[in-house]
Amino acid sequence: MIAADGAIEVFLDSATDAERAAVEVPGVAVWRCGDIARAVGARLDRVANHRIAAAPRQFLPAWLAAAARSFTIEDGTALLDRLLMHKLPAEIDAIRRAAKIADDAYGEFIKAVTPGRRQYEIVADLEAYLRRRGCPDNFMIIGSGGKDVFGMTPPSERRIAPGDLVTTELTPAVEGYYVQICRTLVAGKATAAQASAFAIYREALEAGVAAVKPGATAADVARAENDAFRKFGLGDYVTSKYTRVRGHGIGLFCDSKPHLLEDVDTPLEPGMALIVHPNTYHPEVGYLVLGDAVVVTETGVEVLCGTPRELFEVGA
Amino acid sequence: MRRGLIARSKTELPDAVFDTRLERLRAAMRELDALVVYTNNTRPAAVSWLTGFIPYWSEAMLVVPRNGLPVLVVALTFRVKPWIERTSRVAEVIHAPRIGIETARLIAGRSADAAVGVVDFDHLPVGIVDDLGEAGPRLAMSDASDLFAVVRAPADPAEIMLTARASAIAATALSRAPQRRRGDLCRDGARPRARPATPANRGRARARPAIFGARQRCLQGELGAPRGERRPRWRVVRCCGGCFRRCRRPFTQRPRSIAILFLSGGGMPDRAAARSPDGLRRCCAVSTGRRCGGVGSGPNRGRRPAGPPRRASAYRDVRGGGEHFQ
Numbered sequence: 001m002i003a004a005d006g007a008i009e010v011f012l013d014s015a016t017d018a019e020r021a022a023v024e025v026p027g028v029a030v031w032r033c034g035d036i037a038r039a040v041g042a043r044l045d046r047v048a049n050h051r052i053a054a055a056p057r058q059f060l061p062a063w064l065a066a067a068a069r070s071f072t073i074e075d076g077t078a079l080l081d082r083l084l085m086h087k088l089p090a091e092i093d094a095i096r097r098a099a100k101i102a103d104d105a106y107g108e109f110i111k112a113v114t115p116g117r118r119q120y121e122i123v124a125d126l127e128a129y130l131r132r133r134g135c136p137d138n139f140m141i142i143g144s145g146g147k148d149v150f151g152m153t154p155p156s157e158r159r160i161a162p163g164d165l166v167t168t169e170l171t172p173a174v175e176g177y178y179v180q181i182c183r184t185l186v187a188g189k190a191t192a193a194q195a196s197a198f199a200i201y202r203e204a205l206e207a208g209v210a211a212v213k214p215g216a217t218a219a220d221v222a223r224a225e226n227d228a229f230r231k232f233g234l235g236d237y238v239t240s241k242y243t244r245v246r247g248h249g250i251g252l253f254c255d256s257k258p259h260l261l262e263d264v265d266t267p268l269e270p271g272m273a274l275i276v277h278p279n280t281y282h283p284e285v286g287y288l289v290l291g292d293a294v295v296v297t298e299t300g301v302e303v304l305c306g307t308p309r310e311l312f313e314v315g316a
Numbered sequence: 317m318r319r320g321l322i323a324r325s326k327t328e329l330p331d332a333v334f335d336t337r338l339e340r341l342r343a344a345m346r347e348l349d350a351l352v353v354y355t356n357n358t359r360p361a362a363v364s365w366l367t368g369f370i371p372y373w374s375e376a377m378l379v380v381p382r383n384g385l386p387v388l389v390v391a392l393t394f395r396v397k398p399w400i401e402r403t404s405r406v407a408e409v410i411h412a413p414r415i416g417i418e419t420a421r422l423i424a425g426r427s428a429d430a431a432v433g434v435v436d437f438d439h440l441p442v443g444i445v446d447d448l449g450e451a452g453p454r455l456a457m458s459d460a461s462d463l464f465a466v467v468r469a470p471a472d473p474a475e476i477m478l479t480a481r482a483s484a485i486a487a488t489a490l491s492r493a494p495q496r497r498r499g500d501l502c503r504d505g506a507r508p509r510a511r512p513a514t515p516a517n518r519g520r521a522r523a524r525p526a527i528f529g530a531r532q533r534c535l536q537g538e539l540g541a542p543r544g545e546r547r548p549r550w551r552v553v554r555c556c557g558g559c560f561r562r563c564r565r566p567f568t569q570r571p572r573s574i575a576i577l578f579l580s581g582g583g584m585p586d587r588a589a590a591r592s593p594d595g596l597r598r599c600c601a602v603s604t605g606r607r608c609g610g611v612g613s614g615p616n617r618g619r620r621p622a623g624p625p626r627r628a629s630a631y632r633d634v635r636g637g638g639e640h641f642q
Binding site: 002035036038057058059060061062063064065088120124127138139140141151153154155156157242244 | 319321322393402437440443531535
């Protein structure tokens with residue numbers, strides 16, 4: 001709960017989280033309660049004559065939104081979305097540092113991938129590396145195989161096989177701010193088909209990044225990426241059947257607004273942090289990913305990821 | 317939030333285990349035509365117990381009909397359907413961006429007036445409740461938390477076995493952890509004091525206040541709150557000597573809810589008493605869990621005012637059980 005004068009209260013139903021919150025966010029009142037909805041409701045009863053909004057309102061516990069309450073909660077989602085999308089300089093700085101760690105972590109990923117290793121062993125190496133680097137959290141999914149793979153998932157017991165395309169999204173957090181990098185490598189020497197397919201993804205990413213500037217919209221960026229695929233007759237593979245979004249916002253959550261889709265008209269403004277990733281299925285080789293985190297600047301775009309946009313080869 | 321390997325071993329959790337759990341649930345459903353259980357990546361336990369499904373991302377609803385196999389309605393992309401089927405015991409997976417709508421359609425398709433039990437109804441996201449009502453306006457929905465709690469309570473042999481294995485892994489991991497200093501442990505030796513002990517936490521503790529302060533100013537601007545008001549950071553109240561002697565460390569708290577400042581090391585408490593703005597006054601009994609004679613003067617002297625649950629203190633010793641915050 002955030003009052004208009006800036007006072008903040010956090011209600012938690014976990015004693016562990018309550019203790020952690022009390023340490024990590026000094027100056028914020030931390031309440032530990034068995035039933036969060038009723039505890040917050042009792043608190044709101046005391047300010048029922050105030051104007052109250054929730055964000056995102058759709059995730060409010062149903063009890064709080066019931067008509068029988070003494071208070072009414074409006075929808076403050078748009079307000080919070082606006083604040084979350086526009087990063088302060090200190091936040092951009094945290095994201096930059098996270099991007100440097102993401103680059104380093106991908107270097108470790110390349111070392112960790114060898115034929116015969118299980119996916120979860122590779123991810124475990126990365127988790128250990130990132131913890132040693134001081135990253136308390138990392139959202140990471142992985143895919144390995146050929147034309148049978150349509151996307152990435154949490155790691156499984158599947159072993160890396162020679163010739164596999166190994167895809168990953170690394171999303172480490174620094175000071176709570178997530179950044180993302182998406183790359184593909186081949187366990188062995190890339191075939192001509194794999195190299196040719198990857199070139200399209202590189203062109204799509206470059207087009208998408210070039211479209212990022214103040215005044216452009218999320219739709220412009222998505223369209224620039226998708227047009228690169230359409231140019232090669234792969235228009236079907238930029239639809240929702242094969243891909244979710246062409247990128248998204250990054251920050252305090254690993255996937256936030258704006259979503260880069262051709263029907264999202266959110267204007268891009270300086271201070272926004274995004275991941276541009278034309279990840280999708282290619283009918284000849286399977287699922288490929290390539291993505292860089294960027295920041296919208298006053299004059300254009302700053303690319304945060306330094307890892308080369310290559311189809312890496314491991315053990316070739 | 318669950319990360320990393322999410323797999324299901326049919327040796328550890330054979331299909332029969334989930335089937336038995338579902339049968340126990342059905343036996344308890346009585347007058348209900350269907351039971352609905354919500355899951356997301358922060359609240360996976362109930363659906364995980366019934367199906368093994370753990371959402372590493374997004375959200376889902378499990379629909380358990382009185383007859384027939386349960387259906388999982390997920391907001392995840394259908395491209396992960398093979399993964400879901402590989403790691404979970406589910407009969408059918410339906411992919412839908414609005415899981416409430418699809419869930420209601422599924423149930424209302426069999427019976428428009430179905431009696432539907434919803435586990436933890438009060439905490440179901442209101443957006444989903446609205447969608448359930450939109451697609452199933454005649455569904456009679458009720459809270460089924462107590463029903464589920466009774467079914468869920470006893471652990472079956474598979475669960476006990478897995479818990480024992482997890483415990484053994486944890487013991488091995490702890491045995492390999494660096495030895496802690498004695499002063500870092502609380503009295504029961506079980507949990508460390510809450511302090512920023514890692515570089516990550518220290519950095520976070522330093523950086524976040526600055527970022528949060530800037531964020532709060534942005535939010536105040538959005539809300540139209542007056543800016544530039546000087547709000548005192550700390551308030552000092554007098555505390556009775558008896559309680560003060562039991563206090564171990566100084567701690568400070570925001571004046572709005574609780575306003576107490578102590579001196580450490582045997583010094584006398586500051587006698588410049590002040591009340592918190594909303595009239596709530598508490599003494600150091602908040603931290604020690606024991607009442608004192610009261611603070612200052614006023615209508616709440618010597619009585620614990622009604623209000624929100626107790627708040628946690630960063631400097632409070634951790635006691636066993638974890639209930640000391642209340």
